Amino acid sequence: MEHIELFFKSIFVDNMIFAYFLGMCSYLAVSKKVATAVGLGAAVIFVLAITVPLNWLLDQYLLQEGALVWLGPEYADFDLSFLSFIMFIATIATMVQLVEIVVEKFSPGLYNSLGIFLPLIAVNCAILGGSLFMQSREIETLGLALNYGIGSGIGWFLAIVAIAAIREKIRYSNVPAPLRGLGITFIITGLMAIGFMSFGGMLTGGDDEATEDNLETVDGMVTAQKDHKTSDFVIEETNDTDNK
């Protein structure tokens, strides 16, 4: 349940482009044709799926406060999290290089379709953003980190393919001259973002209601179980809060 929730949340609710504007530079520059957009999108999914779990391991065993405790109890007070920017970006840059070399060696077909985009990705905000959000949201397990990486990659993929398709069509429309190209792309992205905002309540069924239910049922779980109208999801949530 946790996995499915995080997966859909990172695709739709916390969409990299429409909610946080990450990776906008390449999103605007490489979205003129659907074919190239698919290539770049696939490369982003690929790289996010590798770097987010890797940076999760780094964060967990090297950077967080107390993460160095595996070296010995005297290291328990060390907090290296101020180094996380430089560690994350170094990991990303080296991983991108490594992936490029490996893919070129073992899968020339994939290299031809992804290859030219891989160097571009090292400085794509979506990749670093994925790792930084992973850190600030305190994702708990390696599996969830992998899940989050793939999910936000797919979200980015959907966004760039959609805008590329729209831009291919809009070439035949009569857009006011000063808006042509960049201007109209911004406005369309804004409208798409408004559309994506409607996914906001998809998972919780509205945050406010959920907390009200919690308040009612925290007093005694019995009331919640008797009340058949309360969905299973809410009961699970109250279980969590009780345990805490």
Add this chain to the structure above:
Amino acid sequence: MRLLSKKDSKLIMDPLADNNPITIQVLGICSALAITAQLKPSIVMAISVIFVLGAGNVVISLMRNIIPSKIRIIVQLVVVATLVIIVDQVLKAYAYSLSKELSVFIGLIITNCIIMGRFEAFALANGPWQSFLDGVGNALGYGVILVIVGFFRELLGSGTLMGFKVLGDPVEKTGLYAIGYENNGFMVLPPMALIVIGIIIWVQRSKNKELIED
């Protein structure tokens, strides 16, 4: 005698208008839009970028003859990351609540395309003083757009500027609210940042026809 020669002042003035990094070169939008719901974080973000880009351009320009071209991307990333860590630590020390508000977006200055773009296009080929001017100029051009967007979104969305209630109090119905004015809550949401920038581009290109794309 003028402080800056004609060529030098062109380095600063160009990016402010006709060669603006955001509206013309389409660089550095990534970390910019999400923090413009209010004026204050926009200004802090602009200052941080001015510092990082100005200092980074000088460092890269000083090292331009000793960086092997094959690993220059990594070198550039390390320089930016170091400068951004400085900004992040200073903000955490002196403006903690603001640094919480900007959260990951300070870190994302590292991958801001303006910075890598200016390193590649300018600092690797020019001396330190000119690189400094170029860096500051481009960062100012970026900052101007950020501040404009932040200004309109905060004014129309919350009726405040830098936290001051310039339009009166919406609860006690004073000022403009007395005659039935309402805040447009939509302006605070992320999508409106894109639409406001779209409008800025529209205005700018209507004024200067040379900038219109085919």
